[in-house]
Amino acid sequence: MTERIGVYVCHCGTNIAGVVDVAAVSKWAGEALAGRGVVIARDYKFMCSSLGQELIQKDIKEQKLTRVVVAACSPHLHERTFRNACKGAGLNPYLCELVSIREQDSWVHTDKVAATAKAKAIISGGVERVIHHEALEPLRVPIHPATMVVGGGIAGIQAALEIADAGFPVYLVEREPSIGGHMAQFDKTFPTLDCSACILTPKMVDVGNHPNITLMTYSEVQKVDGYVGNFAVTVKKKARYIKEADCTGCGICWEKCPWKFVDEVFEAGMAKRKAVYTPFPQAVPKYPVIDDQTCVYFSKGTCKACQKFCPTNAIDFEQKDELLTVQVGNIVLATGFDLFDVNRIPQYGYKRLANVYTNLEFERLCNAAGPTGGNIVLRDGKTVPKAVGIVHCVGSRDQNYNPYCSSVCCMQSLKFAHLVHERTGADVYNFYIDIRTPSKGYEEFYQRLLEEGTHFVRGKVAEITDTARTPEEEGKLVIQVEDTLIGKQRRIPVDMVVLSAGLQARHDAKDVAKMFGIACSAENWYTERHPKLDPVATMTEGIYIAGCAQGPKDIPASVAQGAAAAARILGKIQQKEIALEPVRASINEEQCSGCRICNSLCPFSAILFHEDKMVSEVNPALCQGCGTCVAACPAGAISGTGFSNEQILSQIEGLLLLNIPVKEAVA
Amino acid sequence: MKKYAYYPGCSLESLAKGYHLSAMAVTKEFGLELNEIKDWNCCGSTAYFPVDELLAYTLVSRNLALAEKMGASDFVAPCSACYKNAYFTNSYLQSDTDLADHINYALEEDQLHVDGSLKVRHLIELFIEDVKLEEVEKKATHPLKGLRVAPYYGCQLVRPRKAKEDVENPRYFENLLSAIGAEPIEYANKTRCCGGSLIITNRKAALSMVQILLQDAVIHGADVIATTCPMCDVNLEVYQEQVNREFGTHYSVPVMYFTQLMGLALGIDPGRLGVGKSELASLQAKAVAQPAESQ
Numbered sequence: 001m002t003e004r005i006g007v008y009v010c011h012c013g014t015n016i017a018g019v020v021d022v023a024a025v026s027k028w029a030g031e032a033l034a035g036r037g038v039v040i041a042r043d044y045k046f047m048c049s050s051l052g053q054e055l056i057q058k059d060i061k062e063q064k065l066t067r068v069v070v071a072a073c074s075p076h077l078h079e080r081t082f083r084n085a086c087k088g089a090g091l092n093p094y095l096c097e098l099v100s101i102r103e104q105d106s107w108v109h110t111d112k113v114a115a116t117a118k119a120k121a122i123i124s125g126g127v128e129r130v131i132h133h134e135a136l137e138p139l140r141v142p143i144h145p146a147t148m149v150v151g152g153g154i155a156g157i158q159a160a161l162e163i164a165d166a167g168f169p170v171y172l173v174e175r176e177p178s179i180g181g182h183m184a185q186f187d188k189t190f191p192t193l194d195c196s197a198c199i200l201t202p203k204m205v206d207v208g209n210h211p212n213i214t215l216m217t218y219s220e221v222q223k224v225d226g227y228v229g230n231f232a233v234t235v236k237k238k239a240r241y242i243k244e245a246d247c248t249g250c251g252i253c254w255e256k257c258p259w260k261f262v263d264e265v266f267e268a269g270m271a272k273r274k275a276v277y278t279p280f281p282q283a284v285p286k287y288p289v290i291d292d293q294t295c296v297y298f299s300k301g302t303c304k305a306c307q308k309f310c311p312t313n314a315i316d317f318e319q320k321d322e323l324l325t326v327q328v329g330n331i332v333l334a335t336g337f338d339l340f341d342v343n344r345i346p347q348y349g350y351k352r353l354a355n356v357y358t359n360l361e362f363e364r365l366c367n368a369a370g371p372t373g374g375n376i377v378l379r380d381g382k383t384v385p386k387a388v389g390i391v392h393c394v395g396s397r398d399q400n401y402n403p404y405c406s407s408v409c410c411m412q413s414l415k416f417a418h419l420v421h422e423r424t425g426a427d428v429y430n431f432y433i434d435i436r437t438p439s440k441g442y443e444e445f446y447q448r449l450l451e452e453g454t455h456f457v458r459g460k461v462a463e464i465t466d467t468a469r470t471p472e473e474e475g476k477l478v479i480q481v482e483d484t485l486i487g488k489q490r491r492i493p494v495d496m497v498v499l500s501a502g503l504q505a506r507h508d509a510k511d512v513a514k515m516f517g518i519a520c521s522a523e524n525w526y527t528e529r530h531p532k533l534d535p536v537a538t539m540t541e542g543i544y545i546a547g548c549a550q551g552p553k554d555i556p557a558s559v560a561q562g563a564a565a566a567a568r569i570l571g572k573i574q575q576k577e578i579a580l581e582p583v584r585a586s587i588n589e590e591q592c593s594g595c596r597i598c599n600s601l602c603p604f605s606a607i608l609f610h611e612d613k614m615v616s617e618v619n620p621a622l623c624q625g626c627g628t629c630v631a632a633c634p635a636g637a638i639s640g641t642g643f644s645n646e647q648i649l650s651q652i653e654g655l656l657l658l659n660i661p662v663k664e665a666v667a
Numbered sequence: 668m669k670k671y672a673y674y675p676g677c678s679l680e681s682l683a684k685g686y687h688l689s690a691m692a693v694t695k696e697f698g699l700e701l702n703e704i705k706d707w708n709c710c711g712s713t714a715y716f717p718v719d720e721l722l723a724y725t726l727v728s729r730n731l732a733l734a735e736k737m738g739a740s741d742f743v744a745p746c747s748a749c750y751k752n753a754y755f756t757n758s759y760l761q762s763d764t765d766l767a768d769h770i771n772y773a774l775e776e777d778q779l780h781v782d783g784s785l786k787v788r789h790l791i792e793l794f795i796e797d798v799k800l801e802e803v804e805k806k807a808t809h810p811l812k813g814l815r816v817a818p819y820y821g822c823q824l825v826r827p828r829k830a831k832e833d834v835e836n837p838r839y840f841e842n843l844l845s846a847i848g849a850e851p852i853e854y855a856n857k858t859r860c861c862g863g864s865l866i867i868t869n870r871k872a873a874l875s876m877v878q879i880l881l882q883d884a885v886i887h888g889a890d891v892i893a894t895t896c897p898m899c900d901v902n903l904e905v906y907q908e909q910v911n912r913e914f915g916t917h918y919s920v921p922v923m924y925f926t927q928l929m930g931l932a933l934g935i936d937p938g939r940l941g942v943g944k945s946e947l948a949s950l951q952a953k954a955v956a957q958p959a960e961s962q
Contacts, residue, residue, distance in 0.1 A: 030755040346835035468885050 005129055006065040007123060009055055010047035010072035018108040021116045025071070029123050032664040039063055043322060048078050051293075056082070057089035067133065068096040069126040071119065074103045094582070094642065099126035121655050126652030132647045138583040141621055144231040144329035145573050148173060150221055154555055155547025156334035157203050157397050158562030166300060166570050171326050172207060173235055174217045177263065178283035179204055182335055187366040187374070188416040189555055191445035197369070201282045208284040213325075218289055222323065224516055227621035228542030228607075229329045231580055239319040241276075241290035246314035250287030252462055253306035254278070254317065258410035261294045268360040271371035285459045285518040290315070330542045331570040333526060334562060336511060337548035338394035340402065346498055346559075347463045348394065353477060354379045356464060376423050377391060377498060378380055382594040385495035388420045389479045391461045392432040396502030404523065406502035407552040409434045413500045414446055417454045429455045431481055433636055439556070451486035457492070459484045464497055504553040517605040517622065518543050525551045528535020536565040539624060540604055541580065545570055568588050583625035583642035585618045591637035592616055598629035598638060669797060672739035672785070673701035674730055676710055677748040678897035684744075685896055685941025689926035690745050692939050695805060697798045698888065703741065704733045710749040713864045721769060727756040727807065727860055728770045733779040733797040745790040745926075747823035748863075748897035754787040754827045760778020789824060791895050791925060795839045803846040807932040811900055817889035818844055818851050819880070821899040822860040834858070843925065844893065847932035860901040871913070875904050878910045881918045892922045 009026040022043045027183045030041035040063050044052045059065055062212040068091065070082045082646040083093035109633045117590060145168050151158045152174030160172045172179065183189075184195035184204075207213055216235055222291040223234040257274035268278035273279070275295035275437035278288045290306070292298045298315060303311045309317040323540070340360055342350045350356045355378050357365065377384055390413045396406040410432065417428045430449075435456070438442045450456070463480040469491070476493035483490045504511070505524035513520045518538040519527040529537040536544050548560035553561070573580060587598075587607075594614035601608050606622035607629060609615075618629070618638070639645065653659050694701050706729050709715075711714035713724040731753065734742045742757070745751040760767045760783030771780055794803055818840035825834040837858065841851035861880060862873030880903060884892050895901045905920035913916055923942070930940040 346833065352836075465855045467886075469879065469882065 002389045003037045003066045004064055005067040005069060005127055005130065006056065006059050006063065007031075007033070007038050007041040007127065008047055008052075008070045008072075009043040010052070010070065011043060011045045011124070012072060012106075014146075014386070015104050016072070016106045016119075019109060019112055020101060020119045021112065022119075022591045025101075026118060028120055029127075032120075032660055033053060033124060034548055035664075036124075036659055037067070037131065038127060039065070048081050053081070053085040053088075053362065056085050060086065060089035060091050061138065061156060062531050066095065067334045069123060069131045070096065070098045071101045071123050071126065071131055072098060074100045078590055094136040095130065096495075097126045097130040099123060101278070104606075108536065113647045116326050121657060124657055124659060125651040125654035129647050129651035129661050131220070132547065132644065132650055134433075134641070136641060137618060138579040138582050140579055141227070141229045141578050142412050142577045143230075143572055144327050144574065145169065146229070146328045147173065147330045147332065147569055147573075148221075148233055148326065148328040148333060149332045151181070151334035151336055151547070151549065152179030152207075152215075152217065152335045153334060153547060153558070153667075154177075154183045154200065154203075155336075155549075155558040155562040156181070156332065156603045158559045159266060159332045159334060159546055159566045160213055160546075161203065161206055161210070162563050162566030166566075167574055168209075168570070169212050169214070171214045171233075171328065173219050173221055174215075175220050175242075176279065177218050177277075177289040178279050178285070179207060179215070179217060180280070180282075180284070182360075183362060183555060184280060184282075185268070185367070186363050187368070187370070188415060188419065190411040191441045193415070193418070197282060199378070203285040204282065205475050208286075215279060215285060216324075217285060221512075221515065224331075226564060228540075228580070229572075230621070231328050231331060231542065233328060233331070234325045234326055236299045237322040237324055238289075239292070239321050240287060241292070241295075241315060241317055241319045242287050243314045243316050243319075244285070244287050245259050246312045247310055249278075249288075249313075250311065251288075252309050256305045257259065257307040258303070258305055259294065259296055259372065259373075261291075265372065268364050270357065270361050270364040275348060286371075292319075301543075304402075329430075330544065330572060331516065332544045332546055332562075332565045332569070333512070333516060333518070334546040334550055334558075334565075335506055335509065336547045337503040337552065338506050340498050340504050342394055342501050344401060345394065346495075348391070348461070349464045349466075352501060353466055353497075354478060355385075355463060356499060359409070359498060359500045360418070362416060362498045366423075368611065369410070376420055376496075383495070384424050385420075387422075387425050387427040387471045387476075387494040388498065389429045389431065389461075389464075389477070389492065389494040390416050390420075390498045391464075392430065392487075392500050392501065393460070394499040394501045395504075397433060402502055402504055402523065404435065404552070408554045409500040409502060411442055411445070411554065413498075414449050414454075415498075416498055417449055418452065421452050422456065429457055429479070429494065431457050431459060431461045431479065431578070433458070433460055439554070457481060457483050459490075466529075487588055501549060506549070509549065514605070516540070516543050516547070517603070519603060521551075527551070536568060540622075541578065542572075579626060583640070585625065585627065585629050585640045586619045586620070587616055587618055587633075588637045589613070589615050589617075590637070591635050593635050593637070595634065597632055597634065601628050601632050603628065668741070669698070670702060671741045671743045671788075671793070672734035672737050673703045674707055674734070674742060674744045674749060674753065675703060676708075676744060676746040676897075678746055682778050682901060683897035683924070685744055685833055685927060686900070686924040686939040687826045689703075689924055689930045689935075689938065691927045692935050693929045694793070694933070695932065696933050697794070697795070697802065699793055702737065702739070703796075704730060704737065709745075709811055710752045711748075712748060712752075716752075717758075718806075721766075723752075724756050724759065724766065725770045725773045727752050728760065729774060729777065729779060731757055731760070731783070731785060731787075732774055732777075734780040734785055735782060736779065736889060740786060742785045742787045743790055743793065744787070745895075746898070747789065747821050750787065750789040751826050757783050757787045758827075759783075768947060771823060785796070789895065790822070791840065791843070794843055794929070800842055800846040803843065805928070807929075808846045809932050809934040811928060811932050812848050814849045815852050815890045816844050816849045817854060817887070817892045818857060818925075819884070819892050819894050819899060820858045820895050820904070821894065822858060822863075824895055825858055827846040829852045840893070840925070841893070847929055847930075849928065850867050852889050854883045854888045856883040861896075861899040863898060863902070866902055867904065868959035871901065874906060874910050874913050877906050878916065881907065881910060881916075881920065885920055886917060889920060891928070893919060893925045893928055894922060 005175040007029040026043035087093040088095040254274045260272040263273040364370040395401040509524040544565040545559040546565040592615040710724040844851040864875040866873040
């Protein structure tokens, strides 16, 4: 046996020592595993403390250790700490193995004797594994200074501006004709009641004018190649049929366009737009688009009214979709949310009952630039409601639909109640399960609403119906609800109902996540690297997430995440290169049969297939070392640095205590 | 001729004789063979399940086992409560092998075994899915022109929440009524509970539920209410008098099984459909039957 191994067993206060007899484990390791190369075994209160680390470093030098095994918490937490400690003492960091006797042992067992025996087995496995470790060097890749931000809502706008202001180029890609996102559709923002457009449009203008931002609206990402520091992103720029260089944004084209269509996107179906349009007056960029799905010229071959009247001859019906490829070092995904489809709850009568609205429709109704100029009236366009019901948690916190809380609806519903009260004087009923107002100034806003005389009914609305049972209910929308505070069923007649539909992931979030090689939660929100300590990074290096794409959140939180993602990326750009973990899979070309099983299994899309040679290859910069392909390869052609067959099989032998004589194993 | 294991349930032997007669007569016209399961027992109703679930499932399973033994592929119940109990028991037998083992242990006493291999169906599904509405329309030689019918689904018929079925606003009953020439009315409460067995334990609460249904159907212009369940039929029909007394109303609306309306549209003699024979509000029902006779 040539290796000299040190074993270090951590108490983690009482986290481990409360269940595992740490001293006995350490003593056993020193004796029973001596034959396997263990020359020293120690236990210590907090191995991760400076003193604990120094203990290891001292041993490396004095005992001439060639391998280190630390038995403590999960490698997710302190693997880097101990690797760096080894590195500090001159030992290659990849010759250190951290085995978990906390998450996998003391935290999940109560039987102290059994837990102690398990800790011994885990350490034995770690010792056998570390014998087969190799000294590795991290991969270094240069970082391209440009960044792509996907999604031009407030989170994406913030990220783009922060990076651009720091002096680095940004490509901002937006699917719709204008940036602004959902925030551009809102009337007021809670709890301060600032005008949403007034605080958003200056930022939109900044984006439009910024010398470091290349704005790509009416565009979608088609393909992502490469890896952190060196992505090649292919963007489809849909034909606008407008020559941007010539267009002045004068608006004559949409004035002259004779065709009107319901605007399902920006106006949420509440108003019409022309076939050539900008979604709203402050749109950035100012150039309109001609929607070839609705424009009559594209279906009938005649009209061209816009072209006849355009004073700068900027209309070009021959324009084609363009594919552009840009090089970037990092990517921010800020693709936002979709609204829960309220048609899924037919008992709420949306569409069937005219005066049932979604929250987005109601935002447009309140908006001074919206279809009624900000007047809150019924669908007939003139009747002012005398009573309005606002239903919280529509599709949220509901096992039949989305189990999670959409986080913004309570405050949004309170804002609606205030606006109705202020503009119509109507009676307002808010139907809630719990009121959730946890941020700064939010609870105070709720108090204000209580003082304004809003009726709060605690209970989930069962049904909204126009079937009257009493003369007072005639011609009204009746809200049937169990008022859980008085323990009675109530029927409340109103003129208008607003459904506060929850937030859900974009319908295509899963496909987008796959394209960028990141993971999604069960509800299709993008998964962050760590829910508390790394909320804007993902498990894929170089891909960051911000805003509602990561989960439901309000404007301040979206802005914070956009800025946070930008800060993370600026840090990377400043370093000019990035060190990547060398724990990677590689494919032996000779053994690869070209079956492609690994291609689709790779969660990071790191495996490409060479059609000419009929073999697969792992891109080391994309590979995250998860080992899925290694396990899946039927030919055994894939091996992983840091998780070779030899290492894994030895570890299993160690776990089963097959590495030492039976007498010592049972000691 | 497609064959079905037919489970009439207790109501159809007495109270809802008309449902049984009309079901047999109408299915025969469409070439559907309903073979009554021999020696069937109670479906467990509403009462048994809260008392002892396992025993209740076992009780239902005996009927399923008898149907399986007949070699049938479909188990058909005309009563919504029987249907719902059989449907859920059957699907639990499929998904819970432990439950199936327990039940089969008990069924051994009777030399029976249940697999859960049947398709459990309500009688109305046969006309929608197996016969198809075009065929119904073709056979309806005496269409019920101008008759405004409230399709009353009741709650249990849609309770299994089968995939792709719109349980809050189903449309197939309306479509069936249109196929026999009647005019289905739109009313919101078509899947609301009729009060069920609450009529025995809390009469006042149940009467209020019946009143809501009658009110909604009548306001929307129903000449007749069509039902798919003997329990619904009894609550809506027999208790109209009590509703009137309790709420000071004057409801007098006939209630008929959908199979009786279908039979009239097919030109079958009302007597063979049990219309006006053992039915309770026979006079009104007879009046409804007139258009068919006069044609």
